[in-house]
Amino acid sequence: MAISSASGIDAAPRKQTLASNYVDFTSAATEGWAQQYLPDLMEKEAEVYGKRTIAGFLAQVGAEEASASDRVIWSEQGRLHLAYTCTYKDSTNTYEVVNDMDGNPVGVNHGLRVGDMVVMSNASATAKGYISAINEDGDNAAEFTVLAYADANMSDADALNSTTVSAGDTRVLVVGSEFEKGSNARTAANAPQFKSHSNKHIILRDYYEVSGSDASAVGWVEVSGEEGQNGYLWYLKAEGDTRARFTDYLEMTMLEAETAHADAGAIGGTDGNALQDGTQGLFQAITSRGHQSTGITGVNAATDLAEFDAALAVFDQNGAIEENMLFVDRGTSLAIDDMLASMNSYGAGGTSYGVFDNDEDMALNLGFSGFRRGSYDFYKSDFKYLNDKGTRGGLNDTVNNIRGVVVPAGVSSVYDEQLGKNMKRPFLHVRYRASNTESRKLKTWVTGSVGATTSGVDAMEVHYLSERCLITQGANNFMLLN
Numbered sequence: 098m099a100i101s102s103a104s105g106i107d108a109a110p111r112k113q114t115l116a117s118n119y120v121d122f123t124s125a126a127t128e129g130w131a132q133q134y135l136p137d138l139m140e141k142e143a144e145v146y147g148k149r150t151i152a153g154f155l156a157q158v159g160a161e162e163a164s165a166s167d168r169v170i171w172s173e174q175g176r177l178h179l180a181y182t183c184t185y186k187d188s189t190n191t192y193e194v195v196n197d198m199d200g201n202p203v204g205v206n207h208g209l210r211v212g213d214m215v216v217m218s219n220a221s222a223t224a225k226g227y228i229s230a231i232n233e234d235g236d237n238a239a240e241f242t243v244l245a246y247a248d249a250n251m252s253d254a255d256a257l258n259s260t261t262v263s264a265g266d267t268r269v270l271v272v273g274s275e276f277e278k279g280s281n282a283r284t285a286a287n288a289p290q291f292k293s294h295s296n297k298h299i300i301l302r303d304y305y306e307v308s309g310s311d312a313s314a315v316g317w318v319e320v321s322g323e324e325g326q327n328g329y330l331w332y333l334k335a336e337g338d339t340r341a342r343f344t345d346y347l348e349m350t351m352l353e354a355e356t357a358h359a360d361a362g363a364i365g366g367t368d369g370n371a372l373q374d375g376t377q378g379l380f381q382a383i384t385s386r387g388h389q390s391t392g393i394t395g396v397n398a399a400t401d402l403a404e405f406d407a408a409l410a411v412f413d414q415n416g417a418i419e420e421n422m423l424f425v426d427r428g429t430s431l432a433i434d435d436m437l438a439s440m441n442s443y444g445a446g447g448t449s450y451g452v453f454d455n456d457e458d459m460a461l462n463l464g465f466s467g468f469r470r471g472s473y474d475f476y477k478s479d480f481k482y483l484n485d486k487g488t489r490g491g492l493n494d495t496v497n498n499i500r501g502v503v504v505p506a507g508v509s510s511v512y513d514e515q516l517g518k519n520m521k522r523p524f525l526h527v528r529y530r531a532s533n534t535e536s537r538k539l540k541t542w543v544t545g546s547v548g549a550t551t552s553g554v555d556a557m558e559v560h561y562l563s564e565r566c567l568i569t570q571g572a573n574n575f576m577l578l579n
Contacts, residue, residue, distance in 0.1 A: 110338065141319045142334075150341050151482045152348040155567075158422060158504050159525035161538070168297045169528050169568060175290040179208045179271040186240060191232070192217075192267065194239045198414075199573075208287040209241050212274045217243065219267045227275065243269075294386075296566045298530055299376045301350060303561040305339040307332040312547045312557055336559055340541070343561045347539070349482065351527060351567040354378035376566045379525070379575075380499060386572035389579055393432040393500075401436040402470075408503070408576060409471050416574040418505040420474045425501030426483035426490065429578060430464075433477060437465045476506075501578035505571070524571050530564040537564040 181203060183192040194207045209215075213228045224245050232240035312332050320334035321327050357375040383389070388411050393401045412418065425433070467476040480501065484490045492498055505524055529538040540562040543549070547557035569575070 110342075142321055144321065149487075150345050151485055151488055152345050154424060154480065154482065155348055155351060155525060155527060157478075158506075159523045159527060161527045161529060163531035163536070163538075164298070164528040165530070165532050168295050169566060170293060170295040171568065171570065172291045172293045173571065175292060179213075179287070181207060181209070181269050183267050183269050185267060189242065190226075190244060191240055191242050192269070194241070194269075198268075204239055207239060209269070209271065210274075210283060210285050210287070212276055212283065213271045214273045214275055215243060216270045216272055217267060218270075296377050296528075296568060297374075298528065298564045298566045299350070299354065301343070301346060301563045301565070303339060303343040303346070305336050305559040305561075306545075307335065307547070307557050309545075309547050309555045309557070332557070339559070340561065343563075344539075345488075347563055347565065349488065350376075350378065351565070352379045352482070354567075355381045377569070379502070379567060379569055380577065382567075382569035382572045383502065383575045383577045386569075387575040387577070388573070389577045391579060393429050393436065393578070401432060405470055405475075409473055411576070412473065412574070416505065416571060417472075418574050419472060420476070420506040422504045422506055423475050423477045423501060424480040424483075424504065425477065425578065426480060429500045430477060430479055434464050437468055475503075497579055499577055499579060503576040503578070505574040524569070524574065526568050526570075528566050528568055537562065539563050 176198070180198045181194050182196045182198070183194050185191075186193050194203050194209065197203050209228055209231060211228055211231055215226055215228060217224050217226055224247070226243040226245045228241050229244050230242040232242070312330070314331070315329045316331040317329070318331065319327070319329055320331060320337075326333040326337035354376045356377050377385075388408075390404060390408055393404060412421075423433070465477065467474065469475075482488050482490075483499065483501065489499065529536075531537060540560075542560050543557060544551045544560070545554045545556045545558045546552065
């Protein structure tokens with residue numbers, strides 16, 4: 098079934114006041130007051146778009162904290178165990194370390210030591226061995242020699258020792274160690290590693306202005322809005338909408354913002370000022386430090402459930418956080434509902450009755466708010482930002498567009514370098530600039546001659562300002578559905 102929509106029903110805000118914004122009561126074409134009949138005025142403005150604001154996502158999954166610095170720095174724990182990708186070098190059972198298991202280059206800073214018991218594997222073979230030597234001569238410091246327990250020449254795993262295996266395709270996992278009686282202690286120690294991340298605040302601003310004459314004019318339309326404004330003064334509507342839109346911008350920016358490349362044309366991108374190069378929003382943080390999935394493809398339990406199972410495997414490799422929130426657009430939400438419903442064998446040929454007293458005269462609930470798969474709980478919620486035509490729901494990219502985000506529930510423990518101690522915080526939280534004398538969480542001030550006169554300008558000028566950034570901790574536990 099195709100659905101067609103009428104055009105011209107979206108009254109988007111504009112910079113200037115136009116004649117088309119007003120009802121003409123003097124024109125016969127409008128059948129208004131140009132004739133002797135008094136029209137029946139419905140002065141209450143109809144709320145045809147429901148709740149128009151989209152903010153609320155960060156309030157559900159995060160928190161807000163004050164910050165007194167230009168930049169926020171935090172550190173995250175590294176993995177506890179030693180595992181790397183490596184490449185087979187030559188027939189002397191020598192390998193070269195390439196990356197850690199998260200794909201980060203290791204080079205000479207690997208943690209392998211003589212005496213380690215390891216498991217080696219690639220797509221063709223698995224062998225267990227003993228590291229007999231670490232090459233530490235200059236450029237070869239990332240190399241190590243391993244001998245198999247089954248055969249000193251590792252002949253039981255010829256496929257493991259093959260120059261035809263792709264570079265970096267062999268994996269080595271340290272599972273323990275072995276030393277002879279009376280042997281000396283180890284001569285090398287491994288120090289724990291952590292990853293340090295940072296983000297910077299950006300300043301958001303907006304502005305509304307109304308002349309003194311317009312502020313004193315009573316309109317015929319009774320206005321209403323999300324900010325509680327009501328009455329017959331149109332500037333109340335305009336100022337309230339500006340405030341509500343700015344509040345949404347505070348969240349939309351935290352989701353969409355990106356750091357500017359040094360050669361980009363964005364603010365500060367070419368002037369060398371490191372404090373003016375954008376900020377990292379949620380989507381960029383997940384793209385660079387988290388995971389991405391193709392999402393739910395349609396009404397197919399086999400393929401759609403396989404997508405979730407692939408996501409579970411990724412979560413198992415990372416934090417394995419049991420409870421997760423799914424914030425998805427309408428299409429993905431319905432696809433999940435259909436996937437779960439299709440697993441009910443009683444409903445394969447139609448609606449099933451009698452199960453859980455689901456009487457045929459009772460309204461049928463075809464939606465699911467959550468489900469459990471393996472050891473993970475997923476709670477599904479609509480993400481209005483991805484559905485609303487006035488926001489991301491109106492973008493044209495149907496191939497790479499974001500259809501949802503998986504957010505872990507709970508808190509994470511990180512080391513805060515400003516406070517100098519470990520802190521437990523939600524995985525997502527907003528930092529805004531504030532001190533004892535100034536809070537820039539959300540500032541609003543009025544200037545001009547309307548109301549309390551502060552200048553000679555015959556207008557009311559309303560200023561909005563916020564300075565904030567989003568901290569995405571443990572992005573390795575997040576996933577974008579594309």
